[in-house]
């Protein structure tokens with residue numbers, strides 16, 4: 001997995017609440033057996049008309065935001081399905097960090113498995129960051145995972161919380177399965193005990 | 202011993218390892234797999250040369266993509282990419298030696314209907330699936346939740362999940378429901394109350410007289426939509442109804458094993474003095490038959506209400522409400538019961554069980570549909586067979602419904618069952634997101650009885666008027 005340490009880049013504003021996983025990657029793009037290539041269809045139904053032409057109003061179609069690496073969005077980002085295609089599409093597009101007041105649980109976890117940092121901040125902080133993102137391509141935001149801060153192009157800084165274990169895995173680019181395999185003897189022990197206690201399982 | 206919630210008890214029984222910071226490896230008793238979220242996970246195993254750790258605890262069934270038309274044995278009914286996914290599951294199930302119900306098997310159906318039906322889901326278990334509606338299995342007092350594909354791979358490889366404990370929320374529905382009010386109305390009303398993010402960070406336990414009174418099928422409907430309220434999982438403590446439902450199912454324990462299991466299952470309830478991080482209480486008698494008017498499951502109103510205006514909301518929800526109204530093509534102030542419907546869909550893991558079909562058929566008996574299109578998609582081949590045996594299929598067909606084979610179908614429209622642009626649907630499924638049932642399709646979530654009522658009148662209709 002790609003490491004995440006610090007990121008300075010363009011932030012795209014999406015001041016919409018409840019952006020769901022069907023918006024992020026509509027179901028017709030889930031019929032793949034690969035993880036790659038989904039960025040082309042990120043936000044597909046908001047981004048393109050039925051003939052495949054760009055919808056000019058959509059933020060990622062504006063020149064200032066085509067190479068955005070950060071997304072600032074409204075409340076409850078990523079609600080809906082468990083499809084990991086959502087973070088795959090975000091990552092494949094080039095976005096490495098999403099900032100909102102809150103995230104849906106499964107989406108939040110899925111981000112960390114794919115080298116994306118989701119940052120939850122209070123509403124007033126997100127409002128400031130949204131304003132900063134609206135300034136366009138010259139305004140670059142900086143996300144520092146080590147120090148757990150987001151800094152606007154004007155130098156205003158906000159601290160965010162992140163689970164220590166998730167932070168460690170993201171900063172080191174660690175693979176969960178590899179880490180768990182190191183504890184395989186605990187799993188073996190548990191499994192043997194559980195088979196005694198609840199043999200019907 | 203300190204008092205515990207049901208969630209605490211199941212959690213404690215499944216911790217295989219706990220790190221100093223509270224990060225746990227939670228052992229998984231049942232892993233359900235379907236064709237859309239698993240190919241990349243199996244691919245990952247192959248690349249790392251890893252086996253499935255517990256193939257006997259892993260059950261796969263294709264459901265999301267499969268056609269539901271009667272001619273589906275013909276490969277031409279599927280698009281190339283859907284076929285590739287289903288074939289990948291066929292192959293992965295075989296190569297890794299896991300339990301499998303192929304499309305041709307009468308037991309095939311929606312994964313969350315097949316699991317309980319076959320007795321794979323039992324009280325006190327941990328159940329996961331790469332699908333958010335895994336919450337359904339919580340109706341048995343099993344800790345069940347959706348996971349992403351990386352986690353699917355993690356469970357396949359290690360039979361555990363890396364987890365931190367959620368908080369405890371109690372949702373109590375007191376007293377009795379009024380006639381015409383169902384489990385679907387309960388679960389939608391709870392989301393209307395908490396919002397779609399209200400459950401984030403929590404596991405919800407539903408309790409109270411109205412929940413106790415529900416059948417197992419109704420309880421599955423309630424827990425199914427816990428995820429729509431943002432919760433990690435929904436739970437209902439098992440009781441005699443649960444044990445009765447489970448007994449005799451193909452994969453449930455038998456004989457002395459059943460008795461041993463029962464003894465443990467009977468300890469699975471929240472202690473009287475257990476601590477809750479959040480409590481919500483709703484009076485059963487205050488719940489009406491509801492519909493959704495917008496594009497979020499929290500956009501819930503009683504059928505007797507009118508379409509709201511964006512001004513009725515605050516903060517970020519003002520813009521969202523306006524966007525919803527525009528998308529849904531609705532004018533504020535219109536009575537909900539005057540909204541005309543093009544299509545009715547009865548099915549999905551929320552309302553595709555036999556009891557749901559009975560409730561709809563009850564309303565439809567001897568009537569004809571007044572909508573352009575009406576379809577029933579049973580949740581499994583066995584539900585379909587039972588409905589045929591009970592004569593429900595005939596009622597549907599005579600009323601003008603299409604009688605389909607089992608699958609997810611128009612719940613998410615990954616197969617050809619889709620709404621066209623602007624088409625308006627009364628649906629018993631669980632999500633009314635933009636484009637969920639087809640590009641620019643418009644979804645109103647309702648109970649099976651309400652869906653049947655809408656089919657007859659051609660409008661969203663108060664089912665109580667037809668009872």
Ligand code: SF4
Pocket residue numbers: 264265311312313332334549550551608609612613630631
């Ligand atoms: S019926 Fe709908 S919600 Fe249920 S598993 Fe299928 S697609 Fe998901």
